[in-house]
Amino acid sequence: xxxxxxxxxxxxxxxxxxxxxxxxxxxxxxxxxxxxxxxxxxxxxxxxxxxxxxxxxxxxxxxxxxxxxxxxxxxxxxxxxxxxxxxxxxxxxxxxxxxxxxxxxxxxxxxxxxxxxxxxxxxxxxxxxxxxxxxxxxxxxxxxxxxxxxxxxxxxxxxxxxxxxxxxxxxxxxxxxxxxxxxxxxxxxxxxxxxxxxxxxxxxxxxxxxxxxxxxxxxxxxxxxxxxxxxxxxxxxxxxxxxxxxxxxxxxxxxxxxxxxxxxxxxxxxxxxxxxxxxxxxxxxxxxxxxxxxxxxxxxxxxxxxxxxxxxxxxxxxxxxxxxxxxxxxxxxxxxxxxxxxxxxxxx
Amino acid sequence: xxxxxxxxxxxxxxxxxxxxxxxxxxxxxxxxxxxxxxxxxxxxxxxxxxxxxxxxxxxxxxxxxxxxxxxxxxxxxxxxxxxxxxxxxxxxxxxxxxxxxxxxxxxxxxxxxxxxxxxxxxxxxxxxxxxxxxxxxxxxxxxxxxxxxxxxxxxxxxxxxxxxxxxxxxxxxxxxxxxxxxxxxxxxxxxxxxxxxxxxxxxxxxxxxxxxxxxxxxxxxxxxxxxxxxxxxxxxxxxxxxxxxxxxxxxxxxxxxxxxxxxxxxxxxxxxxxxxxxxxxxx
Numbered sequence: 001x002x003x004x005x006x007x008x009x010x011x012x013x014x015x016x017x018x019x020x021x022x023x024x025x026x027x028x029x030x031x032x033x034x035x036x037x038x039x040x041x042x043x044x045x046x047x048x049x050x051x052x053x054x055x056x057x058x059x060x061x062x063x064x065x066x067x068x069x070x071x072x073x074x075x076x077x078x079x080x081x082x083x084x085x086x087x088x089x090x091x092x093x094x095x096x097x098x099x100x101x102x103x104x105x106x107x108x109x110x111x112x113x114x115x116x117x118x119x120x121x122x123x124x125x126x127x128x129x130x131x132x133x134x135x136x137x138x139x140x141x142x143x144x145x146x147x148x149x150x151x152x153x154x155x156x157x158x159x160x161x162x163x164x165x166x167x168x169x170x171x172x173x174x175x176x177x178x179x180x181x182x183x184x185x186x187x188x189x190x191x192x193x194x195x196x197x198x199x200x201x202x203x204x205x206x207x208x209x210x211x212x213x214x215x216x217x218x219x220x221x222x223x224x225x226x227x228x229x230x231x232x233x234x235x236x237x238x239x240x241x242x243x244x245x246x247x248x249x250x251x252x253x254x255x256x257x258x259x260x261x262x263x264x265x266x267x268x269x270x271x272x273x274x275x276x277x278x279x280x281x282x283x284x285x286x287x288x289x290x291x292x293x294x295x296x297x298x299x300x301x302x303x304x305x306x307x308x309x310x311x312x313x314x315x316x317x318x319x320x321x322x323x324x325x326x327x328x329x330x331x332x333x334x335x336x337x338x339x340x341x342x343x344x345x346x347x348x
Numbered sequence: 349x350x351x352x353x354x355x356x357x358x359x360x361x362x363x364x365x366x367x368x369x370x371x372x373x374x375x376x377x378x379x380x381x382x383x384x385x386x387x388x389x390x391x392x393x394x395x396x397x398x399x400x401x402x403x404x405x406x407x408x409x410x411x412x413x414x415x416x417x418x419x420x421x422x423x424x425x426x427x428x429x430x431x432x433x434x435x436x437x438x439x440x441x442x443x444x445x446x447x448x449x450x451x452x453x454x455x456x457x458x459x460x461x462x463x464x465x466x467x468x469x470x471x472x473x474x475x476x477x478x479x480x481x482x483x484x485x486x487x488x489x490x491x492x493x494x495x496x497x498x499x500x501x502x503x504x505x506x507x508x509x510x511x512x513x514x515x516x517x518x519x520x521x522x523x524x525x526x527x528x529x530x531x532x533x534x535x536x537x538x539x540x541x542x543x544x545x546x547x548x549x550x551x552x553x554x555x556x557x558x559x560x561x562x563x564x565x566x567x568x569x570x571x572x573x574x575x576x577x578x579x580x581x582x583x584x585x586x587x588x589x590x591x592x593x594x595x596x597x598x599x600x601x602x603x604x605x606x607x608x609x610x611x612x613x614x615x616x617x618x619x620x621x622x623x624x625x626x627x628x629x630x631x
Contacts, residue, residue, distance in 0.1 A: 053526050074532035086523035090545035090628050099541075100531035135628055155531055 002029045002191040003064040003158045005050060010059035012045055019045040021215040022059070030189040032182075034202035037212035038238070043195045044163055046212070050193060051078050051161050063158060074103075079157030079190070083164040085148040087136040093147050094119050094132035100155035122150040125184070142173040153188070162194035166201065178205055199239045203227060211235050233274060233345050242276040243319045246347070249273050254344065256292065257314045262339050263290050272347040279307065279320040281341040284329065291336040294319065296329045310337065386607065393604040396597035404601040409577055410586065414605060416494060417583040421562035424501030428558045429551055431502075432509025439510070440517040454510050457503055462567030469500055470572040492574030497582060500568040505558030512554035516547055546628075549621050556617045563610050 005027040012020040020042045027033050035043040048054045050061055052068055061068045068076060088096050097119045101110055110118070123129050126146035136144055145165065152160060165181070166174040182205055185192055196202050202209045203223040211218045211226060211234075219231040230236035233244075247254040247261065249270050254262040262275060285291055297318055298309040306328055309318040321337060329335050393401065404410060439451055457465065473480045473490040480491055490496050520543070528538040566584040573580040583606055590599035 051530060053530070073529045076530075077532075078530055080527065080530045082523045082527060084521070084523065086521065086527040088524060088528075088542055088545075090548075091541075099528070099533070103528075103531055103533040103537060137628060151527075151531070 002189060004029050004062075005159055005191060005193070006062040007046070007050065008059050008062070010046065010049060010056045010061070012042075012049060012054065012056050018215050020049070020056075023212070023215070023217050024059075025210055025217065025220060027191060027193060029191055032185050032192045032205065032207045033194075034206035034209045035193060035195045035212060036197070036199060036202040036209050036238075038197060040214075041212040042215045043197075043212045047161050047163055047193060047195050050159070051080050052076055053080075077155055077158045079152030079155060079160040081145075081148045081152050081160075081162045081165055083167050085136075085144045087144055087148060087151070089136050091135075092132060093123070093128070093134050093136070093139070096136070096147055097122055097150045097154050099151060118154065119150075122154055125153070125188075126150045127180070141169050142177060145169065145177065149184075153190075157190060160190040160192040162192070164196060165194055166196075166198075174201070181205065203239070211238065213238075228341070230276075230343050233276065236276045236343050236345075240278060241320060242278050242343075243282070243317075245275040245277065245315065247273055247275045247344075249344070253290075254342075256312075259292070260290050261292055262342055262344075265344065269344070269346055274345050274347055275339075275342045276345070277319075277339050277342040279322040280305075280324075281339060282310075282319060282321040282337045283324065283340055284321070284335050285338045287336060288338050291338045292319075293334065293336050296331050296333050296335060299328060299331060310335065312337075389600055389603055389607070392596060392600035396601055400597065401601050404598045405605060409581070410583075410602055410605075412578045413581050413583040413586040413602070414609075416497060416581065417563055417606070418609060420494065420497045420501055420582070421559050421565075424498055424505050424562045425555050425559035427498075427502050428505045428509045429555045432506055432554060432558075433513055433547070433551060435506075436510045436513040436517055440514060454507050456507075457505075458507050462504060462565065463571065465503060466500060466568035466571030469503060469568065470496070473499060473572065491572050492576070492580065494573075494580050496572040496574065497569055497580060500572050501562040501565060504565055504568055505562050508557035508561065509551065509554030512550045512557065513547055516550040520546065549624055552617055552621055556614055560610060560614060563606065 007023060007025040007027075010020050010023045011018075023042070023046060025033075035046060037043045045054065049056050050068075052061075052071075052073060055069075063071070063076065088099065091099070094116075098115050101115050101118065109115075119132065120129070123131060126149055128143060128146055128150070131139070131143070131147075136147065139147065145168075149162075149165075166177055169177065178201060194205070203226075206223060208220060208222055209226050210220045213234050219226050219235045221229075226235060227239050230239060236242050245256055245261070247256050249255075249265060249272075251270075252263060252265045253260045254265060254273065254275055256275075292312050294310040294312040296308050297311050300307045300309070302322075306323040308321045308323055308329065310321050311318050319337070323329075396404070435450075435454065439447060439454075470477075470491050472478050473483075473496060475481065475484045475489065475491070477491070480489075483490060488495075490499055524542055525538055528542045529535075533542070564584060566582075566588070569582055570585055573582060573585075575581050575585055583602055587599045587602050590596075590602065
C-alpha cells in the first residue's frame with residue numbers, strides 16, 4: 001500500500017524569494033517523518049510540492065519508481081490534512097469523509113452501503129463514532145482535526161501528508177492527539193510526512209526528523225541522532241535550549257579562557273570554536289579536573305525541573321543548569337560544573 | 349421538590365446598557381418612515397369598500413400589470429443571480445488589466461438616475477439603436493415589449509448579487525478546493541459540491557435584494573417598456589396612472605397588493621436563510 005517517496009534536489013522560488021534551494025530526502029515506506037523548521041524555512045512549501053499542489057522549479061518527486069508529475073491529482077492518492085482542516089462546512093461529517101469515495105468514477109465507486117460502512121469504520125478509527133450527522137461547525141477543534149484525518153484516510157492514500165496537524169489546538173489536546181496519531185500510524189502503517197515548528201512534537205512523534213532552515217535541509221536523522229549529535233549550531237539551538245561557550249581547542253581539549261573544560265575530543269580541529277551544552281548536560285561536582293567554577297545567581301522552577309542560573313567568570317551570559325538532585329545549591333553559593341556532553345562547532 | 353418554573357421575561361438580562369433607548373429610537377424611526385406611511389396606505393385602500401377593492405384587484409389590467417411586475421422581477425433576479433455570481437467570481441479569482449474599472453462599473457446602476465438608464469437602454473435597444481438594429485433582422489423586439497422590461501430590471505438589479513457574493517468569495521479559503529482536488533473530485537464536482545454551496549446564502553440575499561428592487565422599479569422601465577396596457581405596463585406605472593386619474597383608492601389597492609406579495613416572498617426567503625444558518629453555522 002504505502003510507497004517510498006524520493007525527493008530529488010527540489011528548488012522552488014516565489015518571485016524573488018527562494019523558498020527551497022535544493023532539497024533531497026528519501027522517505028521509506030511506512031515511515032513517519034517530521035519536517036521541522038521555523039516559519040519561512042520552506043517546510044510547508046516542501047509538503048505542498050510532495051502533494052503536487054505546487055510545481056517545483058527544478059528537481060522531482062518520485063512515488064516508488066513513478067515520477068509524480070505523470071499522475072493526475074486523483075491517481076496520486078495523497079491523503080492531505082490541511083492546517084485549518086479545510087472541511088466542507090455545508091456537508092455532514094459522513095459526507096465529508098465519503099467525499100473522496102463518492103468522487104471516484106462510477107466504475108470504481110463502492111456502492112452506497114459499502115461507503116456507509118467504510119465511513120463508520122473510519123469514524124471508529126478516529127474515535128468519533130456516531131457523529132456522522134453533525135456539521136463541522138458543531139465540532140470542537142480536535143474533532144474537526146480527526147474528521148479531516150478520516151477524510152484523508154478514506155481514499156486509501158499511498159502517502160499521508162499533514163500540515164501543522166496540531167497547530168490550531170490547545171496544549172492539552174495537542175498532547176492527547178500526538179499519542180493517538182503515533183498509535184494510529186503504528187496500526188495503519190501509512191508513509192506519513194508531517195510539518196511542524198514544534199521540536200518537541202517532532203522529536204516525540206517521528207521516526208526521523210528533517211530539519212529545514214532557510215530553504216535548505218540542515219540535518220535528517222532519528223530524534224536521538226539530531227538531538228544528541230546536531231550537525232550544525234542551528235539544529236542544536238532549534239531543538240532545545242543550549243548554552244554557548246566560546247572555546248579554543250588545543251589538542252584533545254577545549255579551553256574556556258585558559259581553563260580546560262572538556263576533554264577527550266577526537267577530532268583534530270584546533271582553533272576557536274563554539275561549544276554548545278544543554279542545561280541537563282551540566283552537572284554540579286565536588287571537585288574534578290575539567291570543571292567550571294561559578295556562582296549561583298538565580299533559581300527557577302521550569303516545569304518538573306529546577307533550573308539554576310550560574311555566573312561563570314569570563315562568560316557574559318549566565319549558564320542555565322538543570323538540577324538533577326533534590327538538593328539544590330543556595331543562591332550565592334560557589335559551585336563547580338562539569339560538562340557531561342557538548343557539541344563543538346568550529347567558529348565561523 | 350418543586351420544579352423551578354422558568355419565568356417568562358420579554359428580554360434576557362444583559363450587561364449591555366441602552367436597550368430601552370436603542371429600541372425606542374429604532375421603533376420611532378421605523379414608525380415615522382415605514383410603519384405609519386404603510387398603515388395610511390392600508391387605510392386608504394380599505395376606504396374603497398370590499399366590492400371596489402375586489403373589482404380593482406381582479407380587473408384584467410391590474411392582474412396583467414402585477415403579473416408582469418412579479419414575473420419580470422423574478423426573471424431578472426434569476427438572471428442576475430447567475431450572471432452576478434459569474435461576475436463576482438471573475439472579479440475575485442482572476443487578476444486582469446482593468447479589473448478595478450470593471451469592479452467600479454458594477455456599481456453604476458446604483459448611482460445612475462434610473463431615468464437616464466431607461467432612456468439609454470431604450471435608445472440602444474430600439475429597432476434603430478445599436479443592439480436593436482442587430483436584433484431586428486432576427487425579428488426580436490426588445491424595446492417597447494415585456495422583454496424590454498426584463499432588460500431594464502436586469503440592469504438595475506445587477507450590483508446586488510455581485511456585492512453580496514463578492515465578500516463571501518473573497519473570504520473562502522483556497523484550501524477547500526485543494527482538498528477536493530486531492531480527494532479526487534473533478535473540477536465540475538468541486539465547483540458544484542464544494543465551492544457553490546457555501547455561497548448560496550449570500551446568493552439568496554443578493555437575489556432577494558435584486559428582486560425587491562426590480563418589483564418597485566419605475567424610472568428606468570417606463571422609458572423602455574412602451575407601457576402598452578395588458579402587455580408591457582408594470583404595476584408601479586399603473587399606480588401612477590390611477591393617481592393621475594385621482595383614483596386614490598384604486599392606486600392604494602394595487603399598492604397594497606404589491607406590498608403584501610413582496611413581503612410574503614421576502615419573508616419566505618429570509619426564513620429559508622435563517623434555517624440554513626442554524627444548520628451550517630457561520631464558520
